[in-house]
Amino acid sequence: MNLTLRVWRQKNAQEAGKLVSYVASDVSPDMSFLEMLDVVNEHLIQKGEEPIAFDSDCREGICGMCSLVINGVPHGAQVQKGTATCQLHMRKFKDGDVITIEPWRARAFPVIKDLVCNRSAFDRIIQAGGFVSINTGGAPDANAIPIAKRDADRAMDAAACIGCGACVAACKNASAMLFVAAKVSHLSQLPQGQVEAKDRVRQMVARMDEEGFGSCSNQSECQAVCPKEIPVDFIAQMNREYLKSSV
């Protein structure tokens, strides 16, 4: 198939960016979206131009590095739900399609170059409390504390978050509530995370606000684009944890 791409090009964080059109020809339906961009980049290099910068690593939907807004929706979730960009294949598009590709857009995720942005704010939220404070060594036998299967399963549902930031990119307030809620819920669901549950939620929420993420819009756009389909129920759970922390 032959496609027209409109791609956000921005030299660096300081300079303004703009959409530039490229033709992608002879695209095979079996290519992944990123492989299609690889081919476009090969042509750009051969023409002496700089290739389009975009993040990707594992290309199997788990590392959370790839981060493209495709026709206005993070990871192209309107075309295929529940996947990261790297697992979107061109068979989901038609010959002649015009595809607009942009980076995550949020104040807390400044663009580094083209489609690459800086998501270190997420790391700083985890650093503020997204852990269980134990050192290596001296842990009790893993079976010493039984955990009900439904609790372990629910913790896993939340822990599946890949930290890609699509939830922020999809939200009109650029809120990080789903990301923070996933970690708060994962740890507060388990006995090991109970000890610090109150401090954790307060510290993580405080850091989230400091980083410049907006408030929850209650519109569930985050859930709609999440490649791991993490439900907004966890935001309710975090709000409960947050309330509990002040009593």
Added chain:
Amino acid sequence: MGGLAMALDSRIPSGPLAEKWDKHKFDMKLVNPANKRRYSVIVVGSGLAGASAAASLAEMGYQVKCFCVQDSPRRAHSIAAQGGINAAKNYANDGDSVQRLFYDTIKGGDFRSREANVYRLAQVSVDIIDQCAAQGVPFAREYGGLLANRSFGGALVSRTFYARGQTGQQLLLGAYQALSRQIGLGKVKMLPRTEMLDLVVVNGNARGIVARDLVTGKIESHSASAVVLATGGYSNVFFLSTNAKGCNTTAIWRAHKKGAFFANPCYTQIHPTCIPQAGEHQSKLTLMSESLRNDGRVWVPKNAGDKRSPDQIPESDRDYYLERLYPTYGNLAPRDISSRAAKRVCDEGRGVGPGGRGVYLDLADAMKRLGEKTVRERYGNLFDMYERIAGENPYKVPMRIYPAPHYTMGGLWVDYNLMSNLPGLFVVGEANFSDHGANRLGASALMQGLADGYFILPNTIGQYFASMKRDPVTAEHPEFKKAEQDLKSQIDQVLAARGKKTVLAFHRELGKVIWDYCGMARTETSLRKALAIIPALRDEFKKNVDVTGSAGDFNQALEQAGRVADYLEFAELLCQDALHRNESCGGHFREEFQTEEGEARRDDANYSYVAAWEYAGAGKPETLHKEPLTFENVHLQQRSYK
């Protein structure tokens, strides 16, 4: 040559196997807790081994700097490990023990690993599970609340712990969270999007690295009391592998060029259950977890050229070849054996799917036995992934799989303390060669990465500090300045070439050569062919590579150029090692050396050693050092999974 025997001292403690590690921990010198902050450690890589090491060392009081090429330490490729992690807990009451995990691992590695290392690995495996559970890793549980287990290839017990199909992700996030806690406390300085490009050796000791800030392009030196490399394996030398695009051999290769020995590079693992390649454009291959072999049955049509769709092929015309050839282990035969069996049936013209390079992995029986719901619960995410990539519904049509490069057992040579022959340079996880011999068993990579990072290195590094003379070296030292200058000129050369071929094109070409001539099966002829092509390709790369953009900028093509240049050098050593090892063992299969049934034929009399290669300068053949392997506790035999 007098010093060389010294250099390859594996420093295995004396005494009975089961007591070596405890004895060694007691014998090692300790660093006074108040003095630990005077020692600084650079950890390169933030996967399971790197993140767990960085976090643990910081907890102990050392000053730690951790580097990764991704935008966050949470993205390291350990995250993609699906199936599980082994531990000799014997929770399943099925006869498991430290001794059995040790034996399975030694045998699985085709008797090409060190007994003492493997025994220690089996011992600390139990602590890993405790540590991770305490961190809040959401392992799968039974209804009673205790941990669930499953089986993996090469074992007849259920000792694999898992978190759905995302065990690597959950273990890595556990380590990442421990690391994040230390970053938040100011004990670790994290440098993401920063790539180590050289190791700096001062007076014979590893004293730091030179790294490039991938956002600004700035080259900077970092000095430390010791350097830990946790940068993973080199499967991407094949171009198409299950590794992440960013996985590379640059850190360990450049350390090798600074004097660290490279051990057993020819031990490469080809994983039997990957989604077959769809076309020339393909950028990577995707693994389907080996855990599927618990319930899946592998088959091909009995007759060559049978083009019927799988549902039209009756039982009588199917060949469940793993069950036929290896009745005891069946579909759970180890990876090297399963991969070669798949290659053989495809070579016979019985392969399925486009190009005939595929075999069926069929869960129809499991769905009948367990119901679709249970299968969906166990493997749902894997099925979804398959459907997205292959465009077929695996609940209706059996999946097609084919082997793909997945893991590399070889790596930098290390002694029992995980220190390379360069004092002060430690190597952990997949980057070292230590524990898996010639073939790694499923669910053992996560075990080794975390064993190294949480429990072994934090103990052994103190011994090095306690016995070294404190000798402050700063990044202003001339060795750092020289390394920076060398790097800048290398980068300028790449950018100045402005040839006609992209980095990706070179990488693809190299990968095809290595896969065809040094892949699942190797011969002297094929290896000599590869050894003739590689230097020519390397020369062409220097003259004809085309990289646009500048050095002082975010430039992904330039990053890749450095990594592919290193693969072009490393590939030669890989083939050299494969050529020198005139036997077949584990992942190294030389067609000249096989039994009548087509299984690997080892030559214990002549090749029961670790091949550790010393760099001898550009274009010169490397020098081989041998570390003999002695087996006092297991009886060497031909591996049998029949």
